[in-house]
Amino acid sequence: MTDMNRRVFTLTGLGALVTTAACGNGVGSPGPNIIDARVDTTLSYMFNNYPGTRELADKSVGMLVMPLVTEAGFGLGGAYGRGALRINNATVDYYSSTKGSIGLQIGAQQYAHVLFFMTPEALQDFRRGSGWAAGANIEYAVADQGEKIRAETTTSLAPIVAVVFGQTGLRLGATLEGAKYNRIIP
Numbered sequence: 001m002t003d004m005n006r007r008v009f010t011l012t013g014l015g016a017l018v019t020t021a022a023c024g025n026g027v028g029s030p031g032p033n034i035i036d037a038r039v040d041t042t043l044s045y046m047f048n049n050y051p052g053t054r055e056l057a058d059k060s061v062g063m064l065v066m067p068l069v070t071e072a073g074f075g076l077g078g079a080y081g082r083g084a085l086r087i088n089n090a091t092v093d094y095y096s097s098t099k100g101s102i103g104l105q106i107g108a109q110q111y112a113h114v115l116f117f118m119t120p121e122a123l124q125d126f127r128r129g130s131g132w133a134a135g136a137n138i139e140y141a142v143a144d145q146g147e148k149i150r151a152e153t154t155t156s157l158a159p160i161v162a163v164v165f166g167q168t169g170l171r172l173g174a175t176l177e178g179a180k181y182n183r184i185i186p
Contacts, residue, residue: 030082031186032186035067035082035084035186036091039065039083039086041067042065042114042166043057043065043114045112046163049165053114056161056163057116059118060161061087061120061122062086062092062123062126063085063086063117064083064085064086064115064117064126064181065086066081066082066095066097067081067083068081068082068110068111069081069111071109071110072107072108073106075103075104075106076100077105078100080098080099081096081097082094082097082186083095083097087123094183094186095183095184096181096182096184097180099180100178101178107169108169109167109168110166110167110168110169111164111166113162115134115160115161116162116163117159117160118158118159122160126160130182130183131181131182132180132181132182133178133180134178134179134180139160139162
């Protein structure tokens with residue numbers, strides 16, 4: 001193993017350790033009924049507080065709802081959450097979201113997010129993979145000064161639109177870049 005590979009392996013392991021320590025190890029994780037209840041509550045909150053998201057939901061072919069993602073970091077960081085994929089208002093699969101990071105960071109935060117799959121191809125690609133990583137193919141709908149979610153024309157034409165909301169904690173910003181989603185059996 002080269003020195004560079006050893007460093008990457010070590011940093012990946014440390015990131016996983018930080019994520020596990022900060023977010024739980026999955027023991028006693030919520031079952032499907034609890035996840036579905038949290039998804040229902042999250043969608044209700046989002047639609048009531050950000051009415052523009054209802055239009056996105058109506059146009060989408062599916063939504064991945066992550067009701068609670070916990071993110072923490074002190075040099076090394078990680079994030080973890082569980083949620084459900086909804087198609088035609090019914091849960092079809094459950095997913096976890098994990099993320100590791102390294103750099104100048106300190107603090108913790110929690111937030112919710114929803115991925116709106118705007119095309120059948122984007123949804124199919126997501127469901128086909130054994131694990132799917134969020135990257136540059138996601139457009140973000142953002143809250144404006146009046147706390148309304150706005151999705152511009154270019155955003156609403158994107159294959160995947162992300163809405164991140166409900167941030168609490170002592171970290172600035174929440175991005176899904178680099179998050180990995182895996183199908184789970186709760």
